[in-house]
Amino acid sequence: MSLRGATATLGSRPVLRGIDLSLRRGEVVALLGANGSGKSTAVRSVIGQVPLTSGEVTLFGTPLRRFRDWARVGYVPQRTTAASGVPATVREVVSSGRLARTGLLRWPSKADRAAVQHAIDLVGLTDRAKDAVGALSGGQHQRVLIARALAAEPELLIMDEPTAGVDLASQEILAATLRDQVAAGTTVLLVLHELGPLEPLIDRAVVLRDGCVMHDGPPPKAVGQHALPGHAPELLTNQSCHPHAAGEPLRTGLLT
Template sequence: MSAAPPPPAGSPAIQVADVVVRYGDVTALDGVTLEVAQGRVTGLIGMNGSGKSTLFKTIMGMVRPDGGTVRIEGADPGVARSAGALGYVPQNEDVDWAFPLSVRDVVMMGRYGRQGLTRRARPADHAAVAEALERVELTGYADRQIGQLSGGQRKRAFVARGIAQDARVLLLDEPFAGVDKRSEATITGLLRELADDGRTVLVSTHDLHALPRLADEAVLLLHRILFHGEVSQALRPENLARAFGLDGADLPGVPDLLDREGTA
């Protein structure tokens, strides 16, 4: 299946309008409205249980909202996903790490949507996988069984799968959780490169110190959008306190971080 044509320049890549998601009596998202522009890295910040994963799954069309609408490049999420325009790297992969699956096999999964029912890899698929592996610095591990990789290497392999998909909109849920510094630096640099290429990246992270190097803008979420704007302003103690339900004094290191970034 060929990818849909890109949207007009300047139009939002992700549009979330007044979205409500409930799980029984629990409201996970309460009137969330968000627009993410093309060609930017947007950091999504919030405490555990704030609704970040639910927002991602709703944007992906994996969770149907109880109210509101979601559009990806102007289309329904399911349509965008089928067209290969939308990719997702979840926080935890449901994988049998003992299964005889190589790193190359995992990355090739990102090409399945373009291979039709036969899933027969063509030269273009092999080339895309090779490029993705090179970009995440795993070329030398391509034939290794996926369970033999370190945690950071595994995460890079699944990021490579998203890159091989060639999605114009890419969602990553906590890609830095449990990874080593090298993997964190590799993923950060790669996401910046993707944005420079015109891709749109929405990434949730708890690593506040890495956020200024990673993101063009930040969103603070606590079941609803508390803030959307410049990273320096998102990291103000008073804004983080609202997002994490803490007093500003309980956020060690943030004032120092702001001083180093020149935003105090």
């Protein structure tokens, strides 16, 4: 996928100011940055939830406006923005993720049911499949959202802060699930506040500040939480945030 020169304005505020972000097949990229730097807006623009004022999104080589093959893309929203109190079971919510493949007009096949069960098993909720989502803990709820995205067996998985507010056991299950996906060749874009247990999986980090790309390269080394982007404003004070023009070298401020 790629975002090229992406700009977006929400209300009257410019939130993305010329972002370039590309993922090659099989890559695992972390999108980092302080609160309000535009991370969620960037990933939401990739799936067409936020319109760009200029720039372009391409998915699997197809411009977003012509892209229809949504079964190839799994999206896990930030948990706070996902519906809560849904009177549906774990299996029902996960099955809804399969609809991108099955469509609404045919019964799920044996393969569909197996994919749903596999996704539930992957996130460690086999014994909770019949429970209402509302009865689950925050970490379990997050795992349901991840299973829903995995049910369609996507080639590109986009997750918005999957570890935020999630207990350690769920974080470890999430890391194991992602390892499996990555081993199977899935491309992954993760919005993260901190690398945490997912760090070993990350190939590249893109750091946003004020809607601009401040770094695109190796993940910053975590020396405790304070070395992470968003927790280390002193590392970025020499940077002036401006749209990153194509061909212009990236000024990281983190590692150089």
